[in-house]
Amino acid sequence: MSRAAAVAMLLLLYAVCAPLQARTVYRCVQKGTVSMATAPEPGSSCKAMTVDDNAVQMPNLWGNFGVFSGTLYEREQDGKLVYSTRNLPGSRPYLRFTVATPPGEPAHEGLGNVGKPQLDRHATQFRAAAKATGVDDAWLRAVAHAESAFDEKAVSPKGAQGVMQLMPDTAHEYGVTDPFSPAQSISGGARHMKSLLRRYDGDRTLAAAAYNAGIGVVARYGGVPPYAETRHYIDKVLALYGRYRAAMGTAPERPAQ
Template sequence: MRIVLPVLIAWALVPVDASARTVWRCLRDGTVSLSTAPEPGSQCSAQTLDDEAALLPNLWGSLGVFEGSLYRREQDGKRVYGTRELPGSVRLQAFTVTTPAHSAAHVGLGRIGKPRLDIYRHEFKVAARKTGIDEAWLRSIAHAESAYDASAVSDKGAVGVMQLMPSVIGDYGVDDPASAAQSILAGARHLKSLETRYGGDRILVAAAYNAGIGAVAQYSGVPPYAETREYVAKVSALYARYRKAMGQTARPLQLEPAR
């Protein structure tokens, strides 16, 4: 049997009050699941759903059609429902989730210009060292996203230096989205996860950072959104400039193995 997300939520989620429910969005190994309680071993963030809202939020954090199964498990003496198969889980039924068809992509708030290596020197070095992400690549994303403005907020709701969406903020435990250090480290961790997913193909990484993993999967590559194509071109140009400014060989984005 196949069901859609609203039915799944109405059946499985636990009421908080007469008009709201809470679902936990959990991240593990680069995959997202939903659960009525935090999953052991996953990074989870609580999401409150308003039953009276006209539209349900996109809990998956990206665009596309997702298929999976709903499971029931016992956890801490309580019955819990979730979309990830965990030890002791019982599969109940299959579901299909179709996220909103509109583009969640944005062109970024920074313009192509001269590389800036004078800002947040320590924060970028620490994030690059901790994650293994090329600092030139990390700075290219930050430049394209916000022009290094820690207070930047996009019309899509992305915030901070790395323009993190609310779902990503929750996934990587960001307490203060306006903190440059937290934003840069979380952005680097997110880029590392995307590089692992796409085998180091930074074209796809840039597209997914901009439009979401679901959109890249839906179109089997860079989505046909004008915003995303402009964004990928911008980041590609910036990456070549940052590599040159940092004494590395200047080159556009290309397929290369993840480190």
């Protein structure tokens, strides 16, 4: 988590704290994940951190866990309203927020813009990949449209390549020897997407999040990460999916086997 994001989160907690709590934030650890709260969380190991009025000089509340929630939750505890970045029983969302992708993460908004469906781009390869994997042709096209605008020569600033913007490790995992070959890229991307849809029981939002930011990041946050780039990417893919389904007249994707 960046210092700027930590400061923003701290100020957010200040805004909802009672006056007497304004300089105390609790750093709570539970099952290897870290949250920040205005009161000790049940079931967590919490440490009170007194922070100077000059928040820019705040200590490192997060340690090396690198965990940051995308929602501030409100709940009642001991007759008072308390706030936390962990979704504990009885909590209700109070404020949602996003942060920039930390350095080194593959998450991105995509290279393609939302626009009209392009049904003529690599049509044979998409049909073949959809038939081989059972993943909806319209969904694969939506991902490719958002990822690269179907440019087989595309390379992202973070190193993803080809039509489906596969990272080198992912391409290797699926036997893609030429990431700039539309047939290989689309086949590898389709097989990767099939695996993700199976992992998330057909949930396209989580599958798109993992395709964009990685399985590990989705597991770390227990869902869609709070990265602004990933959330914009998901919105883009879902919007494109609706447009491709309408243009192609396709039926809903059958559940992954």
